Amino acid sequence: TEWNVSLWGKRRAFTEHVEKLAELVSEKTNGEFTLNISYGGLSKNKENLDGISIGAFEMAQFCAGYHRDKNPTITVLELPFLGVNTLEEEVAVSHAVYAHPAVQEDLARWNAKLLMTSPMPQYNIVGTGEPRDELAEFKDMRVRATGGIGQAFSAVGAVPTSVTATEAYNAMESGVVDTVAFAQHAHLSFGTINKADWWTANLNPGTVNCPVVVNTDAYEALSDAEREALDSSVDEAIAHYLENYGALLTKWDSVLEEKGVEKVMISDEQLAEFRKVAADPIREQWIKDMSAQGLPAQELYDLVQKTLNDVRSGS
Amino acid sequence: MEPIEIGLWVTGGLLAMVVLGMRVAFAAGLAGLAGLIWIFWAKFGYDPARFAKALTIAVKTAGQVPHSKVSSQALSLIPTFILIGYLAYYAGLTRALFTAAKRWIAWLPGGLAVSTVFATAGFAAVSGASVATSAVFARIAIPEMLEIGYNKRFAAGVVAAGGTLASLIPPSAILVIYAIIVEQDVGKLLLAGFIPGAFSAVIYGLLIVGIAVVFKSVGPPVKGFTWGQRFASLPGALPIILVVVIIICFVYNPFGGDAWGTPTEGGAIGAFIVFLYALKEGMKWTELKSALLETAKLTVMIFTIIWGVLIYVRFLGFADLPGAFSDWTTSLEMSPMVILICILLAYAVLGMFMDAIGMLLLTLPVVYPAVMALNGGESVAAADSAFGMNGTMCAIWFGILVVKMAEFCLITPPIGLNCFVVAGVRPDLSVQDVFRGVMPFFVADAVTIALLVAFPGIVLYLPSLAG
Amino acid sequence: MAGSAAVLEDGSLVSRLDRRLLKAEKLLALISGLAVFSLMILAVVSVGGRNAINAPLPGYVDWIEQIMPLIAFMGIAYVQREGGHIRMDIFIGALRGRALWLFELVSVLLILLLILALVWGSWSHFLRSFDFAAPLWSRDSSIDIGLPIWPAKLLAPVAFAVLALRLLLQVWGYGRALVLGLETPPAVPLVQSAAEQAAAEAEQLAGHDTNGSGQG
Ligand code: NA
């Protein structure tokens, strides 16, 4: 069996688990089952779910925030200030949510089955000039942030500004935005770190959630041995991803040092205030909207919090 | 049959349809659709019972492409820049520029043609679309050249070649597309295009002067303009200077402060300024309406090619033709410079058959990483690199080279868009006439590209200033 | 010639239908043009808002992405009617009479085949983003401010359906020319002789150039 896998961009920390998965699956089946990974050749990233639904390819990665209406249930994982601090926690909450029947039903509309997540660290902001470490200083700040994170900044008086990722550096340089919210690897690859004077180390406003899915029919058509090879490789692929991203995060500190970027720590009181203003109303609105669509919104949110507690208590 | 073989067959079919006179956009779309059907059916082992399924997947995959590919912010620069071109034309700016160029430099041998080249270079600074530039100057400059006895093919060639300058001199939609594909800073690339664009114009000018000196019949000099007339011609062209300054300031502030915005905004604000100037010059609704209709026609024509070619490119993605090319290139044992030159030559050949944007979209995902790897990787330092420049600078340098190649393919047969447009505007010229007239400029372009390869400083001076 | 060509008119049914369809096509093309104009206004509002009152247009990129399909698709049938989609005419330009009409007919039939497939494919692309049961009927939304995307996706099958009508008329026009052996059939773009084209072009440009000549 040969599967086509639709990713985008180029091979990077964000795609290492899929690369590893391909390696493992081929190894375990003696090359009987191969994953043929394509970076952007098979589909545009915002249409990977469409491609899965059509049956054009068998596996794909996408981010929930690209198209909230396509995958309303997963957007629970993109709510601001969920409280996720590490990549391991991000994996745990994502996989718990993916296992929920309502989420599986949501994705079944696309003939898609959730396989694993692509854990992303929190979208902390870089900025120029004096560090903004108090809520009051976020007022009128033009920030490049989309979706739930954008809404959170908006709640404290900042002005979310639409700029594509590729224009982020330019927008920062030209003062179109004062700050940019990205994960570390994106601050590196889009060059925003080169423009920065400071980076918020502990704001942790939220992140995006990017699952890897497979076409349900193709998954069911696999032989038992092939399916077993695929399923059993997920944990190892994720472990490889975490190790690789961990190395990048270690490097991050030295990058900050090298470029003279200040690590800004925001006080607990300020963070609590931010959460109160931004997190609660946005979450409540989300629960209200999703419940109106007949989705078990409260249940999904509670599942995230319960999983987070379980992970931390080590059970 | 292997997907790569299917890829080669379908590509052959596409060329046949194009040569037989099918409209290019639809030939590419049809080839892509047929290829997709073939590749999905092959995957099902050519089982007749599953043909309908393969057909459905192929049609739905192709059906995504038009909306998916055109709804892009980067591509919004194309209609904006075409609109600037037409508005500038209706505001009389193009003619003012041509008049100024004529009064200042038409005394040279082949003077009117040289003036045309420099006027197109000036117009390039408010227009991002090579095709629009050629269309506009075909209307203004060709009649004057014919009036004083120019060979009509040569006159058409000058306009078709001059039009290509718009892609290098910012604003340039194609540079923006390159920047987006390779994820490099748009502003720096636009800056980098400036000197090579002006440089190309000078080489074109020298070539024309040379031709006019050798063949006296080609183009007589136009003498007799007084200094008073020369200076009187400048104010009419001033609004263009204003627009140039504004567009540049939206990309990079030469006065040292922050730039004023993003390239997308800069283009649109530039259009707005020309629009206001056209209003001041007395543009009425009927004229605005024709400007909008003309913009729509040209834009729709270009976008139809874009999505048509991209259906074909989507099929190539499934056939993995780019992947095969990549493996083959990296297995070669040659010096990086020789490989780079081979790549540029391959672009020249490919450019004969493909439209510029389609060619870049198709090849860059494969070629760009190969070139970066040849230089020593994305984060290589200048001292350790093969081409003597760091990764970022290599990306910019290669971008300018590729765009120059893409410009070159706008004037090479059989599908040279600029030549088609000139022939379209000038009913007395066939496409073949324009292709014959533009041939001398192939030499000029070859010289320009050789110099840009030998002296990367021409490209990299301005972007290195911007830090 | 690759660019513009002439379409003759007479009292025949196919010509009358051609002119009726042309009205709709021209209107759609003008909508394309106005959409380009709106891009410009959008930027002025966004830049102005940002600099004057620190209020950039929310979802600037989302709005641009919604407008682009309007620009790209609405004029497609008009351009086909005028013979404006570029092609290589080295071969086909050398043909005359029935041989020419045969090649034109086959070419238009192939395009029709592609466009019918794309009406189906782009319609299904639209359907995947559309859901009567969902808020705003939306099953696909933009990244920043969550605009429903189905209206923009619907533009493709609509514009392609109009193009399919145009292609049907051209199949009829070329087919009629082939059967009747016409020299100058109506309702289809003709490869003109140089003199005819020059006359048409001069007439068209006469109005345009008055504005510019004041500067010259
Ligand atoms: Na330009």
Ligand code: NA
């Ligand atoms: Na060409």
